[in-house]
Amino acid sequence: MIPPAVALRDLRFRWPGTATDCLAIDRFELAPGERVFLHGPSGSGKSTLLSLIGGVLSPSAGAVSVAGQALGTLSPAARDRYRADHIGFVFQLFNLLPYLSARDNILLACRFSAARRTRLQRAGCSPALEVQRLAAHLDLAPDLLDRPASALSVGQQQRVAAARALIGQPGLVVADEPTSALDADRQAAFLELLLGECAAAGAALLFVSHDSRLAARFDRVLSLTELNHVASDSGVHP
Numbered sequence: 001m002i003p004p005a006v007a008l009r010d011l012r013f014r015w016p017g018t019a020t021d022c023l024a025i026d027r028f029e030l031a032p033g034e035r036v037f038l039h040g041p042s043g044s045g046k047s048t049l050l051s052l053i054g055g056v057l058s059p060s061a062g063a064v065s066v067a068g069q070a071l072g073t074l075s076p077a078a079r080d081r082y083r084a085d086h087i088g089f090v091f092q093l094f095n096l097l098p099y100l101s102a103r104d105n106i107l108l109a110c111r112f113s114a115a116r117r118t119r120l121q122r123a124g125c126s127p128a129l130e131v132q133r134l135a136a137h138l139d140l141a142p143d144l145l146d147r148p149a150s151a152l153s154v155g156q157q158q159r160v161a162a163a164r165a166l167i168g169q170p171g172l173v174v175a176d177e178p179t180s181a182l183d184a185d186r187q188a189a190f191l192e193l194l195l196g197e198c199a200a201a202g203a204a205l206l207f208v209s210h211d212s213r214l215a216a217r218f219d220r221v222l223s224l225t226e227l228n229h230v231a232s233d234s235g236v237h238p
């Protein structure tokens, strides 16, 4: 049986130097290929949760598994490799390297991951060809690929960031408010492209947004305030 793309068990997380838990989630699963829309007020812990799922942060207690691998059992170096191999991130501010071309920003995800290169090889595709295919699907004109990322519009940078997350078919794509810098039409168009690419690759998608208009396109809508019993408890006992 294929393990869930993400599984959380009895997760607790407290930021160092703070008196209360930021997150307390007893159980959560994201099925393989499932697309989930996660929302919650500012400061409710959405980005913190994504960092825990990416193994960038370690839980204070409990377990995070990605594609059946418990992240807590890996050394920090092995966890970094696992993240590079299996998770594509799209951040709110995209985190592109400004002086590198769009193409090299996308290829970087393959440089850091032998598993992504191997998956592409098995599919009979070179990284260079896959950049071209993704760029075409994400509506990025070929001449944009040779420009430094700093010379692209916000919407173009966003699509480069999506291509970087998707290249080499990671089983999980995690997106943290990737559309907040765009107008409504462009948001919807970007979401269609991202959903289409995830579906084609069989990747699960965990998508964080404040914009509930986008929620209808997902398999499941999840409120972090409902999932996280720290947030609801703190409302009852201020």
Ligand SMILES: Nc1ncnc2c1ncn2[C@@H]1O[C@H](COP(=O)(O)OP(=O)(O)OP(=O)(O)O)[C@@H](O)[C@H]1O
Residues within 6 Å of the ligand: 015, 016, 022, 040, 041, 042, 043, 044, 045, 046, 047, 048, 049
């Ligand atoms: N490095 C840090 N050290 C201590 N506390 C932090 C740190 N980063 C975030 N927090 C706290 O953790 C809580 C959750 O923050 P987080 O960034 O996960 O919220 P969010 O739901 O992503 O908010 P937003 O919608 O504004 O992006 C907040 O109370 C925040 O102040």
Ligand SMILES: [Mg+2]
Residues within 6 Å of the ligand: 046, 047, 048, 176
């Ligand atoms: Mg956030």
